[in-house]
Amino acid sequence: MHRYELEAFFTQIAAYAAKRRLGDKDRKHRPNASYADMLERMRLPLSNDGMPVLEMLSRLTQQAEPGLGAMTGPRFFGWVIGGSNPVGVAADWLTSVWGQNVANHLASPAAAAAEEVSGKALLDLMELPRESSVGFVTGATMASFTCLAAARSEVLLCVGWDIETKGIFGAPPITIVLGEEAHSTIFAGLKYLGFGDANIVKVAVDGNGAMYAAAFAEAMEKATGPIIAIAQAGHINSGAFDPFTDIARIAKAKGAWLHIDGAFGLWARATPTHRHLGEGADLADSWSVDGHKWLQTPYDCAYAIVRHREAHARAMRIPASYLPGAGDGARNPSDYVPELSRRARGFATWAMIAHLGRKGIADMITRHCALARRFAQRLGAEPGVEILNDVVLNQLAVAFGDDRQTQATIARVQQDGVCFVGGAQWRGRQIMRISVCNENTTEADVDISAEAMLKAWAAVRSA
Numbered sequence: 001m002h003r004y005e006l007e008a009f010f011t012q013i014a015a016y017a018a019k020r021r022l023g024d025k026d027r028k029h030r031p032n033a034s035y036a037d038m039l040e041r042m043r044l045p046l047s048n049d050g051m052p053v054l055e056m057l058s059r060l061t062q063q064a065e066p067g068l069g070a071m072t073g074p075r076f077f078g079w080v081i082g083g084s085n086p087v088g089v090a091a092d093w094l095t096s097v098w099g100q101n102v103a104n105h106l107a108s109p110a111a112a113a114a115e116e117v118s119g120k121a122l123l124d125l126m127e128l129p130r131e132s133s134v135g136f137v138t139g140a141t142m143a144s145f146t147c148l149a150a151a152r153s154e155v156l157l158c159v160g161w162d163i164e165t166k167g168i169f170g171a172p173p174i175t176i177v178l179g180e181e182a183h184s185t186i187f188a189g190l191k192y193l194g195f196g197d198a199n200i201v202k203v204a205v206d207g208n209g210a211m212y213a214a215a216f217a218e219a220m221e222k223a224t225g226p227i228i229a230i231a232q233a234g235h236i237n238s239g240a241f242d243p244f245t246d247i248a249r250i251a252k253a254k255g256a257w258l259h260i261d262g263a264f265g266l267w268a269r270a271t272p273t274h275r276h277l278g279e280g281a282d283l284a285d286s287w288s289v290d291g292h293k294w295l296q297t298p299y300d301c302a303y304a305i306v307r308h309r310e311a312h313a314r315a316m317r318i319p320a321s322y323l324p325g326a327g328d329g330a331r332n333p334s335d336y337v338p339e340l341s342r343r344a345r346g347f348a349t350w351a352m353i354a355h356l357g358r359k360g361i362a363d364m365i366t367r368h369c370a371l372a373r374r375f376a377q378r379l380g381a382e383p384g385v386e387i388l389n390d391v392v393l394n395q396l397a398v399a400f401g402d403d404r405q406t407q408a409t410i411a412r413v414q415q416d417g418v419c420f421v422g423g424a425q426w427r428g429r430q431i432m433r434i435s436v437c438n439e440n441t442t443e444a445d446v447d448i449s450a451e452a453m454l455k456a457w458a459a460v461r462s463a
């Protein structure tokens with residue numbers, strides 16, 4: 001690319017990015033085009049000669065725009081999606097500009113060091129054991145997979161089975177003990193590792209989806225052989241936390257490995273206001289947590305944190321004669337994740353922690369939880385609207401009349417586009433799930449959104 005063309009190209013992208021983000025607040029919180037429309041619009045001109053970069057850029061933005069979800073908008077409450085903060089986006093751009101492959105410390109000392117120091121800061125922020133190793137992965141799904149691979153390796157080694165040399169076939173059976181409302185991605189991770197329903201014991205949970213400590217104790221009492229126990233910090237529908245102190249004590253007494261899925265909830269430990277919810281979580285052996293949720297980094301970014309560094313590396317390391325080892329105290333990033341080549345996620349994490357600081361992170365999480373309670377007050381005051389969960393964190397499960405009416409209300413809200421929410425089935429009921437997880441969401445955004453939801457509900461009720 002010619003120098004002037006390169007300058008114009010990058011300048012134009014930066015100008016576009018600023019304009020796009022400045023418009024987040026006023027844009028409809030829904031895509032304007034359907035998937036079928038977008039397949040048509042995104043048709044790829046597979047020409048012989050290609051096209052000039054500026055033309056390509058303008059085509060890509062124009063063609064994609066109508067089908068973009070408003071995930072960076074302040075009234076996006078679907079799933080649990082952080083706002084891809086511009087600071088993290090900029091650091092991610094730099095990562096691509098620098099073109100860093102973070103597989104090993106020799107190829108990119110800066111990228112490897114950014115991961116190491118950011119990892120240490122994460123342990124500090126969430127008050128987890130400082131000796132833990134941190135792998136930078138795509139999402140909490142892969143983080144749990146990675147942690148559970150380390151768990152599998154360690155619990156088998158403890159009974160004399162070296163899975164790295166002997167493999168899984170013929171290994172002593174492992175019992176998995178988890179809450180019956182564990183997140184679906186935990187079951188995915190277990191499936192990738194060779195576990196099926198027959199290996200899993202599900203423990204009863206309370207009305208908010210948190211495991212009963214007594215039921216966990218009973219399940220553990222009956223379990224034999226190597227055990228992996230899995231608990232949860234932040235239930236996807238209710239935000240509930242399992243009773244970690246009791247669970248960890250029981251797990252330890254049985255010699256079990258305890259993993260905690262804390263995709264968003266583990267961040268509660270970084271706040272003075274909600275730290276108590278995650279009390280005892282530091283007693284576990286491994287943790288999965290997302291950066292792209294409550295740290296607001298862009299997708300994809302999550303952390304597989306393991307107390308036992310050697311088990312973590314044993315499960316993940318990819319030895320090859322052409323790759324530098326991790327000697328002299330240097331950490332090879334690929335020793336702690338399933339991939340060799342990947343983007344250097346440490347820079348965006350470094351940037352977000354540096355930008356927000358300890359107080360900025362804590363204040364944002366505290367504010368989101370207060371906004372969730374504000375939603376509950378506004379919606380719960382309306383006849384026919386039920387808040388089904390105890391709003392302990394940033395998640396709400398709301399019913400508008402019966403299941404059919406709740407579905408119809410969600411559809412109307414989505415169509416209206418003032419805000420975005422999704423639905424789910426929980427405890428035999430259709431719910432609207434609201435997640436407050438965008439740094440830019442204000443009280444006014446909650447009020448406008450609650451009004452839009454109640455307007456949709458009124459229309460459904462009178463239909």
Ligand SMILES: Cc1ncc(COP(=O)(O)O)c(C=O)c1O
Binds near residue numbers: 138185236263290
């Ligand atoms: C509790 C919990 N675990 C795991 C996940 C999966 O996270 P990811 O989509 O980042 O893989 C989520 C996503 O919302 C979650 O809420």
